Amino acid sequence: MIGLPAAITACLFDLDGVLTSTASVHRTAWRRTFDELLARRGHAPFTDEDYTTYLDGRSRLDGVRAFLASRDLDLPEGTPDDPTDTETVHGIGARKNALVLRLIDESGVTPFPGSVRYLTAARAAGLAIGVVTSSANAAHVLGAAGLDEFVQARVDGKTITREGLRGKPAPDAFLACAGLLGAAPAAAAVFEDALAGVEAGRAGGFGHVVGVDRAGQAAALAEHGADVVVRDLADLLEVPP
Numbered sequence: 001m002i003g004l005p006a007a008i009t010a011c012l013f014d015l016d017g018v019l020t021s022t023a024s025v026h027r028t029a030w031r032r033t034f035d036e037l038l039a040r041r042g043h044a045p046f047t048d049e050d051y052t053t054y055l056d057g058r059s060r061l062d063g064v065r066a067f068l069a070s071r072d073l074d075l076p077e078g079t080p081d082d083p084t085d086t087e088t089v090h091g092i093g094a095r096k097n098a099l100v101l102r103l104i105d106e107s108g109v110t111p112f113p114g115s116v117r118y119l120t121a122a123r124a125a126g127l128a129i130g131v132v133t134s135s136a137n138a139a140h141v142l143g144a145a146g147l148d149e150f151v152q153a154r155v156d157g158k159t160i161t162r163e164g165l166r167g168k169p170a171p172d173a174f175l176a177c178a179g180l181l182g183a184a185p186a187a188a189a190v191f192e193d194a195l196a197g198v199e200a201g202r203a204g205g206f207g208h209v210v211g212v213d214r215a216g217q218a219a220a221l222a223e224h225g226a227d228v229v230v231r232d233l234a235d236l237l238e239v240p241p
């Protein structure tokens with residue numbers, strides 16, 4: 001009925017790319033931010049593979065650091081107050097975030113219809129529902145998508161910073177959310193579209209890891225830790241019990 005093993009009592013959903021179509025907003029904002037910097041320094045442009053490998057699923061600053069290191073670019077850390085035109089890790093993060101907020105403001109946030117169907121079915125089946133995301137904009141995105149009513153616990157980029165948790169691919173955020181829902185890892189399912197996210201699901205010993213393939217990377221999701229890969233959450237509703 002819900003396409004999960006019988007032992008599962010809680011569902012832990014990533015947000016961008018799993019519940020809402022905002023992964024493409026993040027990718028666009030990262031591309032624009034880095035392409036300006038790369039052009040100024042004579043480097044080749046940002047690629048989709050850069051997004052998948054260094055940015056997708058990771059917290060904003062972890063992503064900036066990982067991408068800069070991949071291009072041998074050594075920029076100062078800066079501070080959280082750095083303005084958007086500062087060439088520091090924090091300044092780049094601030095610039096990208098201003099762009100994300102503007103893009104969300106202009107286009108709104110669309111939940112995937114299949115994800116809304118799945119959330120409705122999971123709630124009707126009595127499963128606990130949590131959202132686990134590296135994004136510090138999760139409250140804004142969930143509200144704009146109209147998904148608040150489904151979410152019983154949320155661990156997001158702000159929680160991760162405040163509580164000093166390790167970001168994905170470490171399992172800390174998923175473990176914290178399972179704890180908030182009163183579920184042991186073995187009784188919780190992780191739903192992720194990012195390689196760093198399915199890795200976190202595997203590392204945390206969760207009962208089931210669902211890879212959501214929105215970008216033609218089904219094989220990589222399975223290699224990095226997904227027990228099953230679907231193109232849309234509604235596909236799970238067709239799985240025989």
Ligand SMILES: O=P(O)(O)OC[C@H]1O[C@@H](O)[C@H](O)[C@@H](O)[C@@H]1O
Nearest residue numbers: 016026056057060134135136137
């Ligand atoms: O900059 P934010 O909104 O805090 O988001 C951080 C990261 O959140 C993740 O959910 C996205 O996959 C990344 O692309 C994004 O960079």
